[in-house]
Amino acid sequence: MKPFAYHQPDQIPDAAKLLTSIEDSKLVAGGMTLIPTIKQRLASPVALVDLSKLGSLKGIIDDGASITIGAMTPHAVVAASKLVQTKIPGLAALALMIGDPAVRSRGTIGGSVANNDPAADYPAGVLGLGATIVTSTREIAADKFFLGLFETALEPGEIITAIRFPVPLKAGYSKFKAPASRYALVGVFVAKFADGVRVAVTGAGPGVFRVPPMEAALSENFDPSAIAAIKIDNDGLTSDIHAEADYRAHLVTVMAKRAVDAALS
């Protein structure tokens, strides 16, 4: 790897200052995406700002009607959390489906959400649950956060500190894994709230998106049969060596049905 400077600030404002004052600096959380990216020379940061010394970014808090997960909380901790398993089991299940055990030891929820990989799992959970992204400067609703391929509403120097998830009545996640990478070829997160159902899809297109016809149908009848006949338009979906857009469109309905099944079980 090309050499870079390494900073380990212990205060969020210091981290933000480093990030804005050093050109071509990058935040590193768990490094599960950034390190491979640097190794492939797709990125050559001159400095890394490591968030691991910021203790305030770790941990899971029960807020009653919501759960707040610190940005530096690894996937393995979310998957094993009794609190998450009890209040939002679909989210704990999603965390357990990410990568493999070694990736789940290091990879963090904040890193995954900030990176907004089009095939990552967490964006589906965050959008599906209508979570709030808490940053060093403000709070952003999930519906306004994910802007497309690797793009988010984060401003330069803005750091995600936590994600706040409202507790749903029921929620489930199902994904069709790309067998080598275990990223989602298509993943669907379904969440039922008192005022309606949210359905969020990852992997199928250039970014995570909602499916209003499925949300309407499931709000009427929260059962897999309610969406069995709903087909997704393949226009704008991804075609690559793993799958054609048609197949991804087909998988959205299949995974959505399975996600509802998971939510009901």
Added chain:
Amino acid sequence: MQISFTLNGRPTTVDVEPATLVAELLREQLNLTGTHIGCDTSQCGACVVHLNGLPVKSCTLLAPALDGATLLTIEGLQGAPGSNQMHPMQEAFREHHGLQCGFCTPGMLMTAVALATEKPNLTEAEVRHGLEGNICRCTGYQNIVISVMAGAAAMNAAKGE
């Protein structure tokens, strides 16, 4: 930069460039070549070590992350103190032919020990899910799964003694 950590039970201090991967540090600077680099792209798991008790891929870990931490590599895996035996998981891999060429084995063992430590009564499905990040090109996994089940049972039995 200078980093200090506990390596296989011994306090260790080294000077490293921040852009050093832990797998490189282990193999090239500390001469611990039991940790293998297979794919170097976080896929194969031959380089798995334990960082603060958790399995991690050392080819995707920067050396500065070790500062103040505890690291266990395949060289630090051992049987009961003073017994001059291998770790129960290593014994199980030998007994059940859980390897052929052996290249992936250090990573398999480290992942297997972490799995068995985290969850004492593993099912076969949990073993297969847990080994998703470790690739073996020889065995077809069958004997590896059998070995991990047996090794986990042996670790449990040893704990009860």
